[in-house]
Structures are given as C-alpha cells and as structure tokens.
Amino acid sequence: MLLIGDDWAEDHHDVEVQDATGRKLAAARLPEGVDGVAKFHELVAKHGGEDLEPADVIVGIETDRGPWVQALIAAGYQIYAINPRQVARFKERYGTSGAKSDKGDAHALADMVRIDRDQLRPVAGDSEQAQAIRVVARAHQTLIWERTRTFQRLRTTLREYFPAAMNAYADLTLTAPDALELLVKAPTPAAAAKLTRPQITAVLARHRRHNRSAKAATIQAALRERHLGLSEPVTAAYAATATAHARVLIALNEQIAELEGQVKAHFLAHPDAEIYLSMPGIAEITGARVLAEFGDDPTRYASAKARKNYAGTSPVTRASGKSHTVQARFVRNNRLADALQTQAFSTLRASPGARRYYDKQRAREAGYNPALRQLGNRLVGILHGCLKTRTLYDEATAWSHHAQPHAA
Template identity: 85%
Template sequence: MLWIGDDWAEDHHDVEVQDDTGRKLAAARLPEGVEGIAKLHALIARHGGEDLDAADVVIGIETDRGAWVQALTAAGYQVYAINPRQAARFKERYATSGAKSDRGDAHALADMVRIDRDQLRPIAGDSDQAQAVKVVARAHQTLIWERTRTFQRMRASLREYYPAALNAYADLTLTSTDALELLIKAPTPQTGARLTRTQITSVLARHGRRHRDSKTNTIQTALREQHLTLSEPVTAAYAATVVAHARVLVALNEQIDAMEAQVKAHFLAHPDAEIYLSMPGIAEITGARVLAEFGDDPARYASAKARKNYAGTSPITRASGKTRTVQARFVRNNRLADALQRQAFCALRSSPGARRYYDKQRTRDLDYNPALRQVGNRLVGILHGCLRTRTFYDEATAWAHHAQLKPASA
C-alpha cells in the first residue's frame, strides 16, 4: 500500500508518499488543478507499480470539500479528512517547539493515516444531491450569521448617538427592510424628527405591513422624543456609518431570501426529504441543514449511537481515578447542533411524545438547555431508524416506551 500526506494550500499541494514501513518514497509540491492531479497520479503509478489497486492508496488531507478532494475519491483512493486539531496534536510527537513547514505537515499527515487510520473517519460517499444541499444550506446560514454580525455593529453605533431609532423601530425589528429603508432616509435625530406620517406610511405600505396607522404613530412619537445629542460633525460621522451598515443589511436580506428559495428547491429534490419532513419540528430549512451536515451516505453511521456522537447531542464521560463526570459535548459540528436544537424546540409543540420526554428530563432537575439537548438526542436516534428502514416518522412508534410518562405539572 501507499500512504500519502497532502498538505493543501490555495494554489498548491505538498505531498509525501510512504510505504508500509514509513519510509519516504517521494515528496513533491504539486500545483492546484488538473495539472496537479495528473502529476499526483503519475507519482503514485511510479512508486506503486502497474499492479497497484487504487483502493491501496490511502491519502490524508485536512479538508473534505473541493474539486481536488472529489478528484481523489473519483480515482478510487481511500481519502481521510483529518480534523486540523487532530493533526496539530499528532504533530506534537515530533517536536514541541512549534516549528512548522508544509513539507513537515505532509509528512505528519502521511504518518497519521498509516499509523492511526482506524481512528480516523473516511470521507463520506455523499450523493451529488446531498452535496448540493450542503452548499446552499451552509451559504444560507452563513448569510444569516453575517446579517446578525452587521446588525450588532449598526446597533452599537445607534446606541451611541441615536437611541430613539432603536425604540422607534422595535416593533418592525431593525433588520427588516422597511425599518432599514426608514433609517437610511433619516439617519440622524434631526432628520428622523422631521419624517412625516405620509413618508412613514408609504414605506410600511410598500412592504405590506398591517396596522400601519398605529405603527406610524408609534414610530413618529418615538423619533420626536427629546434626548441627548452629540455635536453635528460626530453625528454626521455616525450617520454615515449606520447608513453603510443599513445598505449592507438590505442587500443581505435580498440574498438571504433568494438563497432560501435555493435551499428549499435542492432539499425537496432529495429522495430523503420526505422522511426528514415527517419528523416533528422539521420544515424545509431545518431539514436541509440537518441533511446537509449528516449527509446521505448509508454506510457512514454504523449505529444510532454513531450518528448521535457525530451530532454532538450524546454526552461524554470523563473518568480518572475515583472521579467520574458526564458532560455535554462542546467540540462538535456547530451548524448541525444549531439545527438540531431548533428542531427539538419546535418538536415540543408538535409532538406530545417529545413534550413528555422533555418534562421527564425536567423532573430530573435538568435545566432547560440540557433537557432540550436530551430531546434532540432522542430525535437523532429516531431519525437514524427512519432513514435506515426507509419509513416515515410515527408518533406512537417513536415514543411507545414513554407513553405512560406524566408531565412535570401533573
């Protein structure tokens, strides 16, 4: 067999080829793209011989995405996506000085797949449809996170010079496009106080707001209240900053809506979509995020426990001597954890079984988040069973052994 470490960069790959004994057969820097892949194939052929099977080539690389990785898996090689934290800890056996080089990283990755392959996770064989769902679902969530960060920056500026705007647009939510349009139109306390009822109402009407008269009164009253002011140059500087952030938020709102449509379209085209949608607490967006992070390789999770461990919903045990503690997993896929937490919360209202199970956890003196995490952990196990048997969720079957549980309030 051949063991290869691939330390990738934006425009090149440093690779090292080893034999079964760990002897270095070759090291090279390959360009990114078709030329680099062709040179890698030639390197493997040169040192593996004509009789070498593609499955006898094992490659370790610190990513699971991109055209390069897809080309490696398409060639039939065994590819292991190594977590950078795992790789960093592995490299400490060579030196603790912190010295680093690309060639050294490639050597460590080759050693890692040769020595610890049984402890690593191979790249999942997800379908093209699942990969498409992953791309759009992650992009959609990233845009939402970016909107939140931009809003927090804008809100911090408003608190400094124009707190009345925070009160005036509270009912609309300041990330909504109509509130942002009004803020762009009147970004200072002076211009805000001069906004007329007609101007405010026309913006609200254009965005389909109901109860426009009462909302207009609330906005106009809040903008005309007396408050402390800053000097004119400082106010103008803050106003320019807020307008810039507001325009970015308007663009983000537009792109989030467009990407949401893409997420739904790709998700609904996937053959597993109906099973995901049968689960309590899951709609198109949450279902797309869960599918994107779990993937659809039927051989990826050997058991429900393996899926729960990957999801980060199952607890971990730390035991040393006479000390033994059970703790939540904090090193996990945060995108998946966020989606499962949202599903568990929504399931409390749509699934009587999930609600009874949650109430049971609360009677054990668990706080809100740990109890909700237990509900999510149970739902992951149910989802695994549904996907494995290709059946839809059934409330009675899923919670049969919890049917006699009494709510905490009973």
C-alpha cells in the same frame, strides 16, 4: 498500499508518499488544479506499480471539500479528512517545540492514515444532490450569521448617537426592510424628526405592514421625542456609518431570501426529504441543514450511536481514578448542533412524546439546555432508524419506550 499525506494551501499541495512500513518514498510540491492532480496520479503510478488498486491508495488531508478532493475520490482513492487540531496533537509525538512546516504536516498526515486509520473517518460518499444541498444550506446560514453581526454593529452605532431610532423601530425590528428604508431615508435625529406621517405610512405600505396608520403615528412620536445629541460633524459621521450598515443589511436580506428558495428547491428534490420532513420540528430549511451536515452516504454511520457521536448530542464520559463525570460535547459540528437544537425546541409543541421526554429530563433536575440536548440526542436516534428502514416518522413507535406508565 500507498499512504499519502496532503498538506493543502490555496495554490499548492505538499505531499509525502509512504509505503505500508512507513518508509518515505517521495515528497513533492504540486500545483493546485488539473496539472497538480495529474502529477499526483503520476506519483501514485510510479511508486505503486501496475498491480496497485485505487482503493489501496490512502490519502490524509485537512479538508473534505473542493475540486481537488472530489478528483481524488473520483479516482477511487480512500480519502480521510482530518481535523487540523488532530494533526497538531499528533505532531506532539515528534516534539513539543510547536514547530510547523508544510512538509512536516504532510509527513504527519501520512503517518496518521498509516498508524491511526481505524480511528479516523473517511470522507463520505455523498450524492451530488446532498453536496449541492450542503453548499446552499451553509451559504444561507452563513449569510444569516453575517446579518446578525451587521445588525449588532448597527445597533451599537445607533446607541451612540441616535438611541431614539431603536425605540421608534422596535415594533418593526431593525433588520426589517421598512425599518432599514426609513433609517436610510433619515439617518440623523434632525432628519428623522422631520419625517411626516404620510411618508412613514408610504414606506410601511410598500412592505405590506398592517395597522399602518397607528404604527406611523407611534414611529413619528418616538422620533420627535427630546434626547441628548452630539455635535453636527460627529452626528454626520455616525449617520454615514449607520447608513452603510443599513444598506448592507438590505442587501443581505435580499440574498438570504434568494438563497432560501434555492435551499428549499434542492432539499425537496432529494429522495430523503420526505423522511426528514416527517420528523417533528423539521421544515424545509432545518431539514436541509440537518441533511447537509449528516450527508446521505448510507454506509457512513454504522449505528445510531455513531450518528449521535458525530452530531455531538451524545455526552462524553471522563473517568480517571475515583473521578467519573459525564459532560456535554463542545467539540462538534456547530452548524449541525444549531439545526438540531432548533428542531428539539420546535418538537416541544409538535410532538407529545417529545414533550413528555423533555419533561422527564427536567424532573430529574436537568437544566433547560441539557434537557433539550438529550431530547435532540433521542431525535437523532429516531432519524437514524427512519433512514435505515426507509420509513416515515411515527409518533407512537418513536416514543413507545418512553410512554407514560398508565399507557402501557
């Protein structure tokens, strides 16, 4: 058996090779790319011998993505993706100075897969379809998060020089294409006050707004209200900033819509899509995000509890002496947690059983978020059962243990 720690950077990998006893056999810096992978295989061949099976090569690395990781998986090696925080805590065994080096990290990674391998999670053998869904679903969500950040910047800018615009476009929402087009067309209070009703109506018509005449009149009146102003040079500077943010939002809206189509197409082509869509509160985008983060390796989660632990929906127990507390997990996959929170909220209307379960938690004086998190935890368990048995969600079966007493 060979244990290998791989500390990766943008253009190189520092690796350390150990045997089963922890004896250091080799250390090297390998270039990124085909040449680096070839040299990695040479190290394995040199120190493993002819009888070494690929599955006996154990690699610890701080990522689970990229061509390098996929190349090692394709070679048949066992790959463990280790959180950098875990590596930092593990290194405290060697000393508390906080010193860091690439070689030291490679040594720690090799030690971790040798000593604590049973406590680590191997990289899942997800299908190519699941990997493709993960790429587009994460990109789509990242652009949405970026749109939110850009919107906050735009809103802050408008509050400082043109608060009337926020009132004028409140019914449209500032991230809507027509509101952004009007803002770019007239980014200063003076220019906005000169917008005519036909000009505003034409923009609303291009974006298929209903009740255009009434909306145009409301917008025009709001833009022409008296308000405190700034000097012309300062206003012009703010207007240029707001225009830049608005144009970025327009581009983000276009790309989000484009990626949304890609997310749906990849997700619907996956064989598990039907099971995910049978779950209450899940549509194409939410289903794609949940599948992307859980993956589709059937051996990855040994039980529903293992899936819940990975999802971060199950609580953490802290017990020391006479102290015993149960707390929510805060170190978790935030993308998955966000998707499951969205699903749990949606099920309150889509599933009578889910609603009863949620109300039961609230009756026990659980707060809104804790009750929703417990509902999400239950939904993860139901999803695990459906995937394991390859059956669609059934309302009566899913909530049979939580039915009302008189329904028994």
